[in-house]
Amino acid sequence: MSSKVKNWLLFLATVTVVVLLAMLGSNITDRKSESQFAYQPQVKIADNDPRNDVWGKNFPRQYESFLETKEMDFSSKHNGNQLKDALAGTPELVVLWAGYGFSKDYNQPRGHYYAVEDIHNTLRTGGPTEEGTGPMPATCWTCKSPDVPRLMNEIGIAEFYKGKWFDKGEQIHNPIGCNDCHDNKTMELKISRPALIEAFQSMGKDINDASHQEMRSLVCAQCHVEYYFNKKEPVEGVPYLTFPWKNGLTVEDAEKYYDDINFSDWTHSLSKTPMLKAQHPGYEIYQQGIHAKRGVSCADCHMPYKTEGGQKFTDHHIQSPLANPANSCQVCHRQDQNELMENVYSNQDKNKEGAHRLEKLLVRAHVEAKKAWDLGATEKQMQPILMDIRHAQWRWDYSVASHGGSFHAPVETGRIITTGIDKAQEARIKLAKLLPKLGFDGEVPYPDISTKAKAQKYIGLDMDKLEKEKENFKETIIPKWLEAAKKREDAMGVQTVSSK
Amino acid sequence: MMLKKLIPPKQWQPVVIALLGAIVGLTLYIAQTARVTSYLSDDPETCVNCHVMTPQFESWKHSSHREVATCNDCHVPHDNVVSKYAFKAKDGLYHSYMYTLRMEPQVIKMHQPGREVVQANCVRCHNDQVTDAKMSSWVANHSHDRTDRACWECHREVPHGRVKSLSSVGYQIQSLPVQGEKKDVIPTWLKDALKNKKK
Numbered sequence A: 001m002s003s004k005v006k007n008w009l010l011f012l013a014t015v016t017v018v019v020l021l022a023m024l025g026s027n028i029t030d031r032k033s034e035s036q037f038a039y040q041p042q043v044k045i046a047d048n049d050p051r052n053d054v055w056g057k058n059f060p061r062q063y064e065s066f067l068e069t070k071e072m073d074f075s076s077k078h079n080g081n082q083l084k085d086a087l088a089g090t091p092e093l094v095v096l097w098a099g100y101g102f103s104k105d106y107n108q109p110r111g112h113y114y115a116v117e118d119i120h121n122t123l124r125t126g127g128p129t130e131e132g133t134g135p136m137p138a139t140c141w142t143c144k145s146p147d148v149p150r151l152m153n154e155i156g157i158a159e160f161y162k163g164k165w166f167d168k169g170e171q172i173h174n175p176i177g178c179n180d181c182h183d184n185k186t187m188e189l190k191i192s193r194p195a196l197i198e199a200f201q202s203m204g205k206d207i208n209d210a211s212h213q214e215m216r217s218l219v220c221a222q223c224h225v226e227y228y229f230n231k232k233e234p235v236e237g238v239p240y241l242t243f244p245w246k247n248g249l250t251v252e253d254a255e256k257y258y259d260d261i262n263f264s265d266w267t268h269s270l271s272k273t274p275m276l277k278a279q280h281p282g283y284e285i286y287q288q289g290i291h292a293k294r295g296v297s298c299a300d301c302h303m304p305y306k307t308e309g310g311q312k313f314t315d316h317h318i319q320s321p322l323a324n325p326a327n328s329c330q331v332c333h334r335q336d337q338n339e340l341m342e343n344v345y346s347n348q349d350k351n352k353e354g355a356h357r358l359e360k361l362l363v364r365a366h367v368e369a370k371k372a373w374d375l376g377a378t379e380k381q382m383q384p385i386l387m388d389i390r391h392a393q394w395r396w397d398y399s400v401a402s403h404g405g406s407f408h409a410p411v412e413t414g415r416i417i418t419t420g421i422d423k424a425q426e427a428r429i430k431l432a433k434l435l436p437k438l439g440f441d442g443e444v445p446y447p448d449i450s451t452k453a454k455a456q457k458y459i460g461l462d463m464d465k466l467e468k469e470k471e472n473f474k475e476t477i478i479p480k481w482l483e484a485a486k487k488r489e490d491a492m493g494v495q496t497v498s499s500k
Numbered sequence B: 001m002m003l004k005k006l007i008p009p010k011q012w013q014p015v016v017i018a019l020l021g022a023i024v025g026l027t028l029y030i031a032q033t034a035r036v037t038s039y040l041s042d043d044p045e046t047c048v049n050c051h052v053m054t055p056q057f058e059s060w061k062h063s064s065h066r067e068v069a070t071c072n073d074c075h076v077p078h079d080n081v082v083s084k085y086a087f088k089a090k091d092g093l094y095h096s097y098m099y100t101l102r103m104e105p106q107v108i109k110m111h112q113p114g115r116e117v118v119q120a121n122c123v124r125c126h127n128d129q130v131t132d133a134k135m136s137s138w139v140a141n142h143s144h145d146r147t148d149r150a151c152w153e154c155h156r157e158v159p160h161g162r163v164k165s166l167s168s169v170g171y172q173i174q175s176l177p178v179q180g181e182k183k184d185v186i187p188t189w190l191k192d193a194l195k196n197k198k199k
Helices: A003-038 A051-060 A060-070 A092-096 A112-121 A147-155 A159-160 A194-202 A212-221 A251-260 A283-286 A298-302 A338-376 A379-401 A410-437 A451-458 A463-476 A478-492 B002-006 B012-032 B037-040 B052-059 B073-075 B082-100 B112-130 B133-138 B142-147 B188-195
Strands: A228-230 A239-241 A305-308 A311-314
Touching: A003 B052, A003 B082, A051 A060, A051 B142, A060 A311, A092 A338, A092 A379, A092 A451, A112 A463, A147 A159, A159 A239, A194 A239, A194 B188, A212 A298, A239 A251, A239 A305, A251 A379, A251 B052, A251 B073, A338 A379, A338 A410, B012 B037, B052 B073, B073 B082, B073 B188, B082 B112, B112 B142, B112 B188, B133 B142
Parallel strands: none
Antiparallel strands: A228 A239, A305 A311
């Protein structure tokens, strides 16, 4: 072979190697971009985008199942997803909460979809007419909307909590949704509310150490917990959302926390007791129960996996597992569905029985304490009685305000009610000793509170006025808020993936 | 003598060196785009370098095995380092040319060598659950009898489930590193805001 031919062969071989290498390179680049298009999302989700429907464009299954929280079709023995008037069902509540917003209006909860609508409509938020008015602070918005992280980011945490509920009304529009629990880039679970992070710090823990399974409960614990508004720290005069977790997660731990700082949510208008209102210590009570101890998370039962056309995904129709026992309970429990439901109802019935006895005792205690005040009792005489009433009602409220308590931790809930009954009776024994000293003999009559209206009249609420104010608020203010929200969100636009 | 013949004449040497440099450079570039070094690791993200593995990755990521086992814990041998990397190389190269030539099937199934490796790895971790040390002393072939059937003949959903085609994976933005990564559950904006919350 001549050297000329050899050189040509060498040349061709090099050409082939380079061409093949280049083809491989382009193949790899092709396939890499292909992987991007194979799972191409429709839109780019901006940081803290509060609009659930925008996230829903990329995650239609999750979004569409979230929309099912709109449904009002389920009623279990004691609860459900309908707007049921709890005060009408148990008028005693009106007396227990005398002097506090809950005596005006208290309904059984509906799905997350209604979070903003229901807080607009409740009489508890009143009928404010301008900035700086109304009975509730801005802090009440904290758990209602994915607009909250957005606004906190824009104006700062303390600034968000500052002022009245009315002042931030225009800003909060979307009901609880995607941006509350998910990272917009990775879809990993995230914590978007400072209070939970701070509560972990107060216990000496780092929330970043939470496992994925724990996160499937902690995103819920951002809101479904006991909390209070700290007006002293970290900013004087700002009702800063805080969880009383420093001493631990039990009812006594929180009670001690509040007693130590001398905190009360309101003063009872009949008995003058410095009261505590239990919010909804769902996470804390669940922690005391067997499901938590076995590592079952909130999402396991309230958001069980679902398949659609062979695709497995998390059902974002967050609801009572009793509405879907096949996918939530029966994944682990092989028993018959009716039997499982009966087990739950049996626990609920038994705790309800105790709780209802405690309610009646508490009404008596409040009324008898009022009688003692009327007869000229002194602060000193009343102080131990009021502490017993405070602790008894705190325990009652704690046991019922966490709606799932009788399921999540039936024994703990029963224990809380038992100690509540004990405290209530202590108060009444002390009252029974005090009343004769003040010159009263006999039984203080149980008030006629057989209906909600009678009970509200008894504690001196002017319901007509409240309702009129609310109507006015709904007619004049709400449309303005919605209009402003629409304008703001239209301006945000939607960035599709194909657009630059 | 032979080598000497390959060395080009003096005046051509600069050209040849430049050409060789170009080829090496091109190779390096390709190695980098193909994330070649990632194949030496145990990171499950490596397996989704080819997006056709996404259903496997996603189903694993949503299974309890995610907490304790990576892809490599099950899919490569663990008797020694040499056989681990030899198997990895053999399997990986096979995957790479099937993928490059666009010959991959819609539904990916394991070949016989892979099945053997996975079975051995099931037993490696779950040995205590499937065999009984006491019984093996007096029951003939006890260990063998308890481990010769493929575990997934019964445990059909472990860990990937029965639905494994590309169409079984929903929308997702990116595959995520899960193992060994210290994740942060607090978004950056909130971390910053907490630092100056007094404002």
